[in-house]
Amino acid sequence: MSGSAEEVKKHIDVYMKVAGALAVGTVVTVLASFVEVGVALGIVIALIIALTKGSLVVAFFMHLLEERSRAIRWTLALTVVFWFVLMLVPLFTMMDHTGTPKTLPNANASESHAEEAH
């Protein structure tokens, strides 16, 4: 962010608006979690809100929006790419096994025990 007092003051206005947005986002995400939409949709909604809040922090508080440095932009782009690769690890582990029922090795045994107990 650049130097002049005028601009800094303009920035402060923006900070306050972002702070308000973050507060709203926090409330919304908590409220949304009580709405019964199922696990999958719930995760999507929560992540969208988190992503929005995170983007606001990065864009305004960390001034990435004004960042003109190619070194920083390229580094972050590279990091995002590799981050996505890293997030594929669960897929790499699960793929080819999707559809296989997830049960504990002794799950049937414990179920039958439970029935006996009844």
Add this chain to the structure above:
Amino acid sequence: MEIPYTVTARPDTGLNNVKLGIWLFLASEVMLFGGLFSSYVLLRVGAVEWPAGADFVNIPIGTFNTAVLIGSSVTMVLAYASLKLGDLAKFKTYMASTVLLAVLFLLVKSYEYYEKISHDHLPSHGTFLAIYWTMTALHGLHIIGGVAVNGYLWGPGSSMFHTKRDQFIGRVEAAGLYWHFVDLVWIFLFPVLYLL
């Protein structure tokens, strides 16, 4: 011997060393927490059953703590802006608020940990608790690191304001970037561990 570009920006990269350094560090932090989030997803989709966060955690307390941390991020950026305006007194006020809010976050977090221990919700008692403890503790360590740095910049470090003002502003900017990142991690940790 003087290392060039510690304070002023190098013309062709448009950066000083500190700023580039802290961004690179944050890039590696993204990968660190990425590894943990990735582990979380893998363990969760592989689990036979996954408890709702609410079974173990206290959502109002978590929401409060989220607000505290976001608040500290706001005061941090205001501290930096005050410094840009040359107002050391305001900087000190905002910086002190940042540190105090961070300490408040840690206290609340400690209370949550205390609650868990007293209910025997230990990391060894299930995958959710294991990842909850690991991620929040690692995040907590980052908070402690931030408190140390920000506390130093608020107290003894701030004498630099009078001698090497530009370098001091650079340091506060770097500390701010780090602090916002720690806040950012929590913005993702909160829904993942408390709400989903």
Add this chain to the structure above:
Amino acid sequence: MENVTTAEHVEHEEHGHDEHELSFLQTYVFSQDHKVIGIQYAVTAMLFLLFGFSLMMLMRWQLAFPGAPIPIIGNLLGQANAPGGIMLPEFYNQLGAMHGTIMVFLGVVPLAVGGFGNYVLPLQIGAPDMAFPRLNMASYWSFFLGGVVMFASFFVPGGAANSGWTSYAPLSVIATEGQTWWLVGMLFLIASSLLGSVNFIVTTLQLRAPGLSFMRLPFFVWAQLVTSFLLLLAFPPLQAAGTLQLMDRVAGTSFFMPSGLVVADQALEISGGGNPLLWQHLFWFLAHPEVYVLILPAMGIVAEVIANNTRKPLWGYRALVASIIFLGFMSFVVWAHHMFLTGMGTTISAFFQTTTMIISIPSVVILSALFISLYGGSIRYTVPMLFALAFLPMFGIGGLTGLPLGLSAPDLHLHDTYYVIGHFHYVVAPGTIFALFAGIYYWYPKATGRVMNEVLGKIHFWGSIIAINFVFMPMFITGLAGVNRRLYDGGMTYAHGQEVMEWNAVMSYGAWALGFFQIFFIFNFFWSIRNGRQVNDNPWQSTTLEWQAPSPPPHGNFATPPEAYRGPYEYSVPGASSDFTMQGQASGADPEPARV
């Protein structure tokens, strides 16, 4: 040129009096000077290399003569490890795990990146020091602490880590206490490399001399830059994985422990629900880029030495740079080719074998460009050049034998056999370590003002190159026969290994001969500090900026801040007065206008 450097010398000496005196501790122990830190890194790493190699020489006794008492030193190993001088299987496992760990994390990487990177990189880009001298010091001491923890782990109950250098779960989680030390040691090492890589990237981008544009950077600097990005982005997931494994061991979590795990007929009392594959993914997410961390700086060193000793520019500099960047990028998406046999599924195997085949392309481009660089050169067979020349075919063998391993079908047969050991040792030992030797012989005069003895150097080279092939070439034979890499008796008790067992003794004699020839190097290294032939600042008639600094360079490196006026390898330029035109030499034709 001669006159210029002497003038700089005088100037520097006058300048030196102005600097305030540092205490002994600040100068040599807790130094913030990149050159001292570089030497600290290099010497520590070489000690660890020697130590790690000694572990292997012990193991080779057991492999050559299973069950026979180790002569002389057998009794020094302690009753717990080797009663009566006969090595126990548990001790063998410790040696194996620690050999890998020490060679990779405490030997080669600290030498290639911490040592050469710290010493040479700032000089080559004309910088007065690294961008963050204090972080640099912290990086070394974090590395040192990690090394101390790793070394100390040999003395804890149950000995050092014994689950292989890969520390696969769940074995590593239920292993003896040494594994916890291993994890703590790794956390220190990762912190160290993180500090180092941030420093290298900032230094390279920010402290380049005026006129030293990216396409004028020496190839070694490019190699270090790409390496630093790999360290920066690949190591943190292992930090995460290490933390998780530490939690498994200390806090009783089950991140890597599946439900229903039975050990020694006893169901473990764990909460379960973990996934052992997770460790392998996170580990190899680091450890495959780590392979390139091992090889890229070596390629950089070899490129410098080859350009200098062929007296002609590197062939295809731009292709080399593009390849090394692509190589670094691709190294993040090939890791699971280490895991074809984990049952992770055929779709994923197909994906990773494809990326693995793709990554071989830039490697071949680099190797070919270096080979073609030799063509038409007037080659000087100096000791560094001999090592650099040896690197080319040795790395070639290592790379080509990797192809069958990168394809999932042949890997079924070859996985975890001695073939794999042969493959990656050709890459790392006669590949990377030879390149590092080349670098030591090449930059020694810069650090000391003297060259190492040439006769001893040539004995070292010829002895090593012959002995090392006796160590690793037979591994392909035993590996193709199916002998597993981790057997305590070298495969003696397995029917399929019977026909190749005689090679075990051959390999062991090769290893000990290799050890013997290192004595010439060690002696040469220390003897030459005082007795080597004194030389001027640029004994190899090289072009890059580091040779413009006095030898050894003073604190702050250059008497006058250098500027770059041309590319890094202007050898034998037609019409020039000598067969090398230094980057910092302003006079004469300036083929492209200076850009910052």
